[in-house]
Amino acid sequence: MTDTITGKVVIITGASSGIGEATAKEIAGKGAKVVLGARRADKLEQIAEAIKAAGGEAVWQAMDVTRPEDNDAIVQLAKDSFGRLDAIFLNAGIMPVSNVSALKTDEWRQMVDVNINGVLNGVAAVTPTFTAQKSGHILAVSSVAGLKAYPGTAVYGGTKWFLRDFMECLRMESAMEGTNIRTATLYPAAINTELLSTITDPGAAEGMAGLYQAFGISPDRIAKVVGFALNLPEDTTVSEFTVGPANQPW
Template structure:
């Protein structure tokens, strides 16, 4: 399969300042995509844009809190105003402050819901009018293997990722029924070496997760390749789910 279906596409990527988002942005840009990058850390975003443009790619960035609908609307407008079209959005922003329920870290629970659930809803709400009008578009989202099975310390995080699974699947089905040709791809990564562990404040959960990732973790570029594969598929084909992780991890 060639890269012809990526070349020239305009793709919004959230959570693009590091990890999977940054790796995906750089890979897609290297294959001819025009990437529109969003995250809260504008300084890191601008560095990613600089890296891409210095390599001859096309990239712009917009400071973005996915939990704020207006921010999502603004990055869609930026993509359309700058590049004149929008082909895909990769909803990748996420938090994973794992902890046992009994620790009652309720502030972290609500922040996970804000970013991992509301952020996905806001991103879809921002792009859907454009995708429906043009009768094409691709929505990709990062769930987790914790969105496929339950794990101790992951009740709320896993719950948010189960939501992504359900929402994306219904979006795919309804789009097919409505004839809008909107495709979806939900990714379920296992241990991928990103900054995700930095948000864990519970000492026991942090220690256990750190040991797990040190043993099994693989590079975020592996997930970027899967995103590129999904975006490169012909317009009449969708692969709606990808479970991806280290070959030696028994997730």
Template sequence: MTSFISGKVVVITGASSGIGEATAKLLARRGAKVVLGARRQDKLDRIVAQIKAADGEAVSQSLDVTVQAENDAIVQLALDTFGGLDAVFLNAGLMPNSPLSALKTDEWHRMVEVNVTGVLNGIAAVLPTFIEQKSGHAIATSSVAGLKAYPGGAVYGGTKWFLRDFMEVLRMESASEGTNIRTATIYPAAINTELLQTISDQRTAKGAQSLYERYGIAPDRVADVVAYALDLPPDTTVNEFTIGPANQPW
């Protein structure tokens, strides 16, 4: 059976833990060459070492997705190290949920910087290469909060609703322009990652922790979906995936 993952060069943001780490390891096992970015270089170094110990190919670089130059630099690392770029998985994100009445405005703006501006920066970094080669695959992590509203998640949900429109327009424009850039937006429900650690509002944090303890599943499940998207034939795209625990009513 033909594998469309083997040999692909994939940049992954938010790669130091959770969904990003699980995806990096899975894709490397499937023969992809992964380029990992996140703010915590020590964790990236550990993951790269583990991938290489299992005979995979990986490099990493410290990345703050809110800085355009750092997004450009990790794309250049992929080109310099592996000679190309086939896909980007825009996975970096923050979820410091709270009621609007709590007025945690610094957290609002930080979510917009990471969840929205970080995606814009990532796409801006890869588009020149994708357009020139007339191929590329952009995958982004949204959330079920990008499909329905939840109390406490007004700003977070807003950033994730943005992704739904942005990624779909990218797909439509590419199809019209003949640049063959495919997109996939993933909407996870309760996945056991570090997201809850960013919630400073104690009441919101307690509720989220209870929900995730009851329903949460492993980030490997999302990694499987990313691999599925990347393994589709070049003439096919599945542009949206909603994924979560089978027993969670969402």
């Protein structure tokens, strides 16, 4: 396949650990110029320095995806640093799962704010640029819980089901409007990241920890899928990737 990833400018949210960090290092190693965003400035700086030490190009900016102005600012950083923007990987997310009866209503609202509004803010920030240049790639992380229902994930899964519909509508509308904006939605199963640290419900935490200990695989596996998607020819869209451990019956 012809290399199309070299030189692409890619924003990554949730870039301070897990899938975001692994993806930044993976695609920077293939010649992409990465723009890293997350709340933890110290982690972003370390990752950017590691990428540059390995010969890659990276800039970073602390951001909260729930703030529209932070999303606008990182788009501007990409343009100011590299003169263009080609793709955004909307990876930031939280997973404080619990049964509905636990009534963790604050956590419900947090999940909606980060997992849904965070994506909407990112899309809103890049759309004017992508529409004007008639090209762009929007990638987002859903979950296997966005494909089927699992007890304990009613709200979390709901936020991820939203992404499935939203990203598919975005893909179709872009094709109809002739803006050439491509989409890719990823549905990971058990990937070893910091997601489990957001679970406060003891029963849910124990169950998820056991699941991930039994099946979890490295986030670099997802990073390679993102790299594959970004390297596709401009006239080709693979809109969905379901990815997980080969031995997990998700």
